[in-house]
Amino acid sequence: MISAEQLIATQLRAHEYLQNTGIILTPEEIARIEVADFGLGDLGVHGLQLITYINTSRVCAKELVLFPRQTCPEHRHPEIEGEPGKEETFRCRSGVVYLYVEGAATSDPQGRPPAGAASEYTVAHEIVLGPGEQYTIMPDTKHWFQAGDEGAVVSEFSTRSRDEFDIFTDDCIKRVTVVE
Amino acid sequence: MISAEQLIATQLRAHEYLQNTGIILTPEEIARIEVADFGLGDLGVHGLQLITYINTSRVCAKELVLFPRQTCPEHRHPEIEGEPGKEETFRCRSGVVYLYVEGAATSDPQGRPPAGAASEYTVAHEIVLGPGEQYTIMPDTKHWFQAGDEGAVVSEFSTRSRDEFDIFTDDCIKRVTVVE
Numbered sequence: 001m002i003s004a005e006q007l008i009a010t011q012l013r014a015h016e017y018l019q020n021t022g023i024i025l026t027p028e029e030i031a032r033i034e035v036a037d038f039g040l041g042d043l044g045v046h047g048l049q050l051i052t053y054i055n056t057s058r059v060c061a062k063e064l065v066l067f068p069r070q071t072c073p074e075h076r077h078p079e080i081e082g083e084p085g086k087e088e089t090f091r092c093r094s095g096v097v098y099l100y101v102e103g104a105a106t107s108d109p110q111g112r113p114p115a116g117a118a119s120e121y122t123v124a125h126e127i128v129l130g131p132g133e134q135y136t137i138m139p140d141t142k143h144w145f146q147a148g149d150e151g152a153v154v155s156e157f158s159t160r161s162r163d164e165f166d167i168f169t170d171d172c173i174k175r176v177t178v179v180e
Numbered sequence: 181m182i183s184a185e186q187l188i189a190t191q192l193r194a195h196e197y198l199q200n201t202g203i204i205l206t207p208e209e210i211a212r213i214e215v216a217d218f219g220l221g222d223l224g225v226h227g228l229q230l231i232t233y234i235n236t237s238r239v240c241a242k243e244l245v246l247f248p249r250q251t252c253p254e255h256r257h258p259e260i261e262g263e264p265g266k267e268e269t270f271r272c273r274s275g276v277v278y279l280y281v282e283g284a285a286t287s288d289p290q291g292r293p294p295a296g297a298a299s300e301y302t303v304a305h306e307i308v309l310g311p312g313e314q315y316t317i318m319p320d321t322k323h324w325f326q327a328g329d330e331g332a333v334v335s336e337f338s339t340r341s342r343d344e345f346d347i348f349t350d351d352c353i354k355r356v357t358v359v360e
Contacts, residue, residue, distance in 0.1 A: 022202020061337035157241035
């Protein structure tokens, strides 16, 4: 749960990151930047800011903003009603993002699961994305990601997004943020 | 047909437009910027520069660069082998783009078909996109677009792209550019 004041302050902070990356939003878009606290109540640790440009039955495009060391918790996009899960490409636009996917664990990774939550992070194959670098995550693949010390802006190009069906490793997570 | 020298010079010019918009490409991407002359041999008039980030069976994302008043000729994306045609969203990132789609003709439009080619342009409903503005073109809908006097950078978010199946109103057009 976040307060209405926290929502607005976080939207404005996310918009600054976008502006600093040269990405222009309309006033209507700034006001609908989504702030996800994942129901964990500590937005600076587990959180993500998103603006969705388009989301039809076939295509979705978003910008993701992460503040320094902010983490999007581990999840996957399952098949829904016979339709393959979401396929998504992350393209880093500014900052650095540490992405973790299924595969051999990376020794000495640059990102770390948030303190006290290590048991909710099971994949540890590290992909480091700097500006202009990208990675495609196939459907139903566990992944999580964390910004570096400067935060990050990441474009996401994907099939239809139905975030409410995402399956998080931490079953305490609520994907839809409650605003007081 | 364009020369190898023209290809490289045009790639570098397109890259400058992207850089000025804050969009970062890898060296590998700069070298594979696609230059489309549509087989019409006058790139400054009919032409488009593209970098494709991802193009799978489900999702495609590109950046399009148009030089001042450069025009992408009228075309549509048909159904292919039972799969609905390409659905695409154009989001203007810098400059201005004049987009023409099916519907009531706009009186006093801000773009014009290239001189001598008016018969190959049949749709005239104008959509003007400045930075941060976007428009979604549904499958099999005729459209063409022209940059304003400063050129334009446009992000395209779409379903799978199979440009070789595009149907152009001008049947002299060859979508795949021949480099000498």
